[in-house]
Amino acid sequence: MATRCKLPLLFPKSLFKNQRFVHTEAAVTPPAYPPVVASLTAKSKSARLRQIDEQVQKICAAPVEEKLSLITRIQRKKFVVYPQTFARNADRWYQHFTKTAYIPGLPEKFSLGTGEGNSPSPADQTEIPGIDGDAFAEIRALVTRVILQQHWHMHKKRRPGVYNHQQQVMAPFLKNLVTELAYTVAKHNPLLLSSSLDFGPQVNFYWRRGQRIIPKGHRKGRLEPVRFQIDDSPNSQIRVTQQLPQFCPMEASYTADVPVVLHAPNLMPLFRRQYDNNIFTGAKLPDPACYGHTQFHLVPDRYHRDRMVKLQCPEQVEIFLRSNAIASLFCWTGAQAAYQGFWSYEDVCRPFVSQAVITDGHFFSFFCYQLNTVALSVETDANNPRKNLLWGSQSQRLFQTVQDGEVVGLNDGVIKLLVQFLMNRP
Amino acid sequence: MTMKNIFFPIYQLGNPQLRIFRPNWFLTLVRPGKEQPPDTVQFRVPMEMTKYDVKNYLEKIYNVPVGVVRTRIQFGSNKKRNHLNQKVKKPDYKVAYVQLAQGQTFTFPDLFPDKTQAPTEGSMEEMQNKFMEDEKQRQKLDPRRGGVTEWFGL
Secondary structure, three states, X not given: OHHHHOOOOOOOOHHXXXXXXXXXXXXXXXXXXXXXXXXXXXXOHHHHHHHHHHHHHHHHHOOHHHHHHHHOOOOOOEEEEOOOOOOOOHHHHHHHHHOEEEEEEOOOOOOOOOOOOOOOOHHHHOOOOOOOHHHHHHHHHHHHHHHHHHHHHOOOOOOOOOOOHHHHHHXXXXXXXXXXXXXXXXXXXXXXXXXXXXXXXXXXEEEEEEEEEOOOOXXXXXXXXXXXXXXXXXXXXXXXXOOOOOOOOHHHHHHOOOOOOOOOHHHOOOOEEOOOOOOEOOOOOOOOOOEEEEEEEEOOHHHOHHHHHHOOOOOHHHHHHHHHHHHHHHHHHHHHHHHOOOEOOEOOOOOEEEEEEEEOOOEEEEEEEEEOOOOOOHHXXXXXXXXXXXXXXXXXXXXXXXXXXXXXXXXXXXXXXXXXXXXXXX | OOOOOOOOOOOOOOOOXXXXXXXXXXXXXXXXOOOOOOXXXXXXXXXXXXXXXXXXXXXXXXXXXXXXXXXXXXXXXXXXXXXXXXXXXXXXXXXXXXXXXXXXXXXXXXXXXXXXXXXXXXXXXXXXXXXXHHHHHHHOOOHHHOOOXXXXXX
């Protein structure tokens, strides 16, 4: 009966309307109005945030060349970080700027042979995969020849003056050593056959880390990111077509310890300048050899260990080498990552690995760097557990002296490490 | 050589090493205006001193292991004018930032700490303080009146 059904007087049509869509899929109706977002041109904080967001989206969507030019477009005052610096305790500051943790000793891949004495023991030689005893003896003879060429046979009419010794004598020695070793090891390492050996290349990187309150001027009181630029020029470097394998997984760097320095960078002392922001690995973008293998750096006369001892700061020698490695390798790996399209808001998905050898002609130090993160600006570093890693060795002598046309005290461990570094391949 | 009335002779190759005994220079350790790293100490030094003079001074006289010294000259303003509208110059001074060697650190001590010591028992100060407190208590109104004055009422 009508009264028993308890239906309202006016029969509602919506009763059937609701039943129409019960058994169908939830139809996606397009929104009738555009989404409500903050304004783009208003003088407000949300408008500024939206502008930044739009710029970030624009950069992410652009191809790599345009990405680089958009990131380095605007010139502002920035701190110029010199890898070879006179500042004391520079390695702690550089570790903070680049979020790098230092691990003493090289990774397990490179066994540190002590190599005492002239005669190589058979056990050492067989440890390098791919190089047997004869090849090692050949390399050893080659190194002896290079040392003798520079220190015994070479007679220059003009003796090098004060602060010229490293540039006149050791730079050509290192160049010859690198060339000969690279060409010899290329027989055993096919990666080096398609590699590129550069001499005196320019390696630049530009990044932002931290922020500061502007103390004076028409923008006083506002927050500004702190910008850095490295312009480095190693003695020589090897660039390859394939990425080197990682030394340890990215997750292992979560527990690494990075020193945090709360003071402003200009107290280091570090100076600000404004000029072109460059990101460069040593070759332009279309070059196929876009990944880095090994860099070779020469310690100039100003930071030579004898001079440091004379100035009564012998502990600064190792600190100088470490800071040089941190800055140079971070610059190179960061530029490699930038060439692949990774930047602050798009963090690297695989680690970038490079190696470096820093020497003053007699003492050799070996460093391995793994770039796990390039997201160092304030917004992207807030929840970033990844850290970059640097492994470093103590400096060891390659040879004692050259007497009567003979090299005395040639260290096989150093030659072994050099060969292992050059043999590194995926 | 004493410091009196001598001007530094220009060094030429072959000259003996210039030595100064009993220097007439005095350094002032100051609190840094801006926060400095823990190994940096800030001094005000006489204008005639150089970085090497500061380093030798601290090392030889005070046995302080000095790493590196950086100096700058602070210009004292000449803008203020006195009651005769003459410009009054504040003197210039040289500031030296000394970084200590051998991992040593230095923090400038707190020279004027707050003194909150209670007066000793049975002394005059304590009795006077107590008397003053009692007087103040007597002047206050009855708290049950809730701040209302005694002008009205009985």
